[in-house]
Amino acid sequence: MNTLFETERLLLRTMQADDLDAVYEIWGSPEVMKYCGGASTKSQIQRSIEFYRRLQNEKGYSVYTVLLKETSSIIGVCGFNPAENEHEVELLYHFNQHCWGKGYAAEAAAGCVAALRKNSPNVRKMIAAVDPANPASGKVLRKIGMTAAGMKWFEDTQQEELCYEMELA
Numbered sequence: 001m002n003t004l005f006e007t008e009r010l011l012l013r014t015m016q017a018d019d020l021d022a023v024y025e026i027w028g029s030p031e032v033m034k035y036c037g038g039a040s041t042k043s044q045i046q047r048s049i050e051f052y053r054r055l056q057n058e059k060g061y062s063v064y065t066v067l068l069k070e071t072s073s074i075i076g077v078c079g080f081n082p083a084e085n086e087h088e089v090e091l092l093y094h095f096n097q098h099c100w101g102k103g104y105a106a107e108a109a110a111g112c113v114a115a116l117r118k119n120s121p122n123v124r125k126m127i128a129a130v131d132p133a134n135p136a137s138g139k140v141l142r143k144i145g146m147t148a149a150g151m152k153w154f155e156d157t158q159q160e161e162l163c164y165e166m167e168l169a
């Protein structure tokens with residue numbers, strides 16, 4: 001089943017197989033993914049799209065494709081990964097570099113949080129981790145009401161990151 005919701009300027013929907021080329025412009029870009037584990041290959045992205053379709057069906061939340069209403073073009077991805085604790089999710093947002101600085105990330109993230117509150121009442125907390133060298137990302141999190149909870153070491157990125165959180169229940 002395709003999930004669809006909207007904000008003032010954006011449409012968010014379940015990822016689909018033919019999003020591959022547009023999503024590759026985002027997850028395949030070393031510049032966009034500089035602070036987020038690096039760029040992915042097309043076949044990795046294909047598997048991610050399948051994963052996020054399954055996640056939506058299994059959990060009722062996921063990472064979504066973000067489209068600009070005005071042009072119907074895909075400008076980003078935004079949504080949630082499962083966290084270690086089953087009552088928590090991790091917020092993620094990556095946008096095409098051409099679209100930075102227009103407030104789209106904060107608008108999309110706020111829309112995802114509203115949908116999560118409505119559709120997944122069992123999720124009680126949202127978390128996010130930010131590379132301290134990426135101030136724009138921390139700004140997005142503070143704009144949507146998340147608060148900094150301290151630094152934590154991450155094995156995958158091999159560095160300390162600033163953790164943000166927000167209670168949902």
Ligand SMILES: CC(C)(COP(=O)(O)OP(=O)(O)OC[C@H]1O[C@@H](n2cnc3c(N)ncnc32)[C@H](O)[C@@H]1OP(=O)(O)O)[C@@H](O)C(=O)NCCC(=O)NCCS
Pocket residue numbers: 031032033035036093094095096099100101102103104105106107130134135136137139140
């Ligand atoms: C981080 C990212 C999602 C922000 O997207 P965006 O649509 O430009 O975000 P917004 O416009 O909603 O807000 C960004 C804010 O950060 C500010 N900002 C941008 N670059 C900045 C910088 N270098 N230092 C400080 N603030 C900065 C902007 O001015 C804006 O604040 P404002 O609304 O008060 O002016 C986007 O840059 C991106 O996709 N980056 C690559 C992926 C990424 O880092 N994802 C997050 C963590 S993995």
